[in-house]
Amino acid sequence: MSTVALDKVKTIKTLNNIAERGLNVFNNENFTINNDSENPDAIVLRSFNMHAMEFGDNLKAIARAGAGTNNIPVDKCTEQGIVVFNTPGANANAVKEMVLTTLMASSRNLFAGIAWTKTLEGEGDQVPKLVEAGKKQFVGKEIKGKTLGVIGLGAIGALVANDALDLDMDVIGFDPFISVDTAWNLSRNVQRAMTIEELFANSDYITVHVPLTDDTRGMFNQETFGIMKEGVHILNFSRGELVNEDDMAVALENGKVGKYITDFPNENTLKMKNTVSIPHLGASTNESEENCAVMAARQVKDFLETGNIKNSVNFPNASLPYTGKRRVAVFHKNVPNMVGQITQAISSYHLNIADMVNRSRGEYAYTMVDIDNEVNGDIIPGLSEKIAQINGIVTSRVI
Template sequence: MSTMILEKVKTIQTLNAIAESGLNIFNKDNFTIDNDSANPDAILVRSFNMHTIEFGNNLKAIARAGAGVNNIPVDQCTEEGIVVFNTPGANANAVKELILTTLMASSRNLFAGLAWTKTLEGEGEQIPKLVEAGKKQFVGKEIKGKTLGVIGLGAIGMLVANDALDLDMDVIGFDPFISVDAAWNLSRNVQRAVTIEELFANSDYITVHVPLTDETRGMFNQETFSIMKPDVHILNFSRGELVDEKDMKSALESGKVGKYITDFPNENVLKMKNTVPIPHLGASTKESEENCAIMAANQVKEFLETGNIKNSVNFPNASLPYTGKRRVAAFHENVPNMVGQITLAISSYNFNIADMVNRSRGEYAYTMIDIENNVNDDIIPSLEEKIKQIEGIVTTRII
């Protein structure tokens, strides 16, 4: 268990280059950026591997300026009461644009054609004739009227589906866990696949936008390839491990899969025929990096100043309008009577409760309680200590 009180000036550490537009979110009167700090209040990170670093006892939050958090020891953070944020949707437009670009370019054999054209260097005046004679090997196909299957209709998948409709494609979507926000923004012209097998069987192109889990690992394999149309194009901008690479190699060689476009090249992928290996460029735009940095910084700033949590991958999302009253923020085990014990500790000081929120996520829960009375600073340590002594409390802050 640990107890933490916010100091007036809070220290932010960055483990990667974070866009200046994001760092400017932190007011210099209340925050300082110190990348040499051994014990910051919060860390902003992109791809830095945090599995081998030791956390200080003052660390309250880690924000990943991006969607994936594989580089962060999330389970350890949860056990230590450190909230981990990500920035879903901040890079969605960048990824969407690259998906649609590669979908069209690969259909027209543009990448192979460009590589072949470069081999003509030095042929001088013969180049136009050679081009005319050789271009027939790169005859492609148009995407208009073809069917795109979109697996996962979150921030990226929803944008891809909607824009593909504007390109005169038919679109089938599959997402049994679609959020309310995504459903509201998804075009009604996107056809719903009741099963993923239905999507596999009816798609000319398939793009996947799901997290890597035990259930999704290797979801593209010999069995699922057998359901698909011949010459299907598969686009993977989510995680390389979603594809069984041995089975993908066989499917490419047989022509069952016409093209494999992936943002996750490795030695195996580079040896496969008919692949378009992209050097992990999905979110690599200036706009995307700025959007992620701003979103991550805003989430950290609000959490440190008010306790409110949005877009956490390990804490429950919880929000309470901040009015300037003293606020108790406690992360604790999700067991009966925790809220009652916290409110009892507060009422033992003859404090009234002005407002509160309690949200749970699996084995843990997060409670914020605003105190109606004016609370002197000298009372805070004893109140905090009293809450800390409750069995099941992981961390406590009084803001």
């Protein structure tokens, strides 16, 4: 367990090149960016692998400027009371555009056609005749009137579904965990699949936008291919491990899968028939990198200054309007009577509670308590230490 007072200049460390717009969020007297710091208040990164790192006792937050957090030891951070943020939706438009681009290009055999045309270099005046003679091998199909299945209707999936409707496609969506916010943004013309098998059976094209979990690993496999239409196109801009690559190779060879578009190339995908291997470009736009950096920085800044949490992958989201009065923020085990013990410790200092919030996530919970009294000085002497003595407290700080 640890106790922290936050009324000092906060040190931010970056482990990758972070867009300047994001760093500018910390451009005030309350923050300093120091990439040589051994014990910063927060770390902002993109793809740097943190699994071998040791964390100082001052580290309170890690923000990934992107959606995935596989490069961060999330479980270790949780045990040490370090909040881990990501930036869902910040790169959604970039990925959506790539999905729709490759959807159309692969349907028209554009990638294979361009590669073939390059082989005609050196044929001189014969190139136009060779093109006319050879183009028939690349005859494609239009996407208008075809059915697109969208697995996962989060920030990216919802955008893909809505725009595909505007391209005159029929759209089937499957997401048993769809959020209220996403449901509001999703067109009513998106058909709802009650099971993923229903989506598999009725889609000409399938795009997947779900995280990698034990349940989704290898979800595209021999069994599920057997449910799909002959010649289905599959687009994977989520995680390579969602696909059983041995089964995919067989399905491509026998024509069950017509095309496989993946943003996660490896030695296997490079050998597969009718596969377009993209060098992980889904979110690689200047706009996306800036959006992710700004979102990550703002979440870190808000957490360090107010204790509020949004888009954490290991802490519960929690928010209280910040009035500038003292706030006690406590991360603790999710067990009975924790809130009672915390408020009792506060009351023992003859402090009135103005407002509070408690949110839980699995085995852990997060409590913020606003103090009504005017408190002079940097901290309430001894309060964090007293709270830290409660069994089950992970971290405690007074803001």
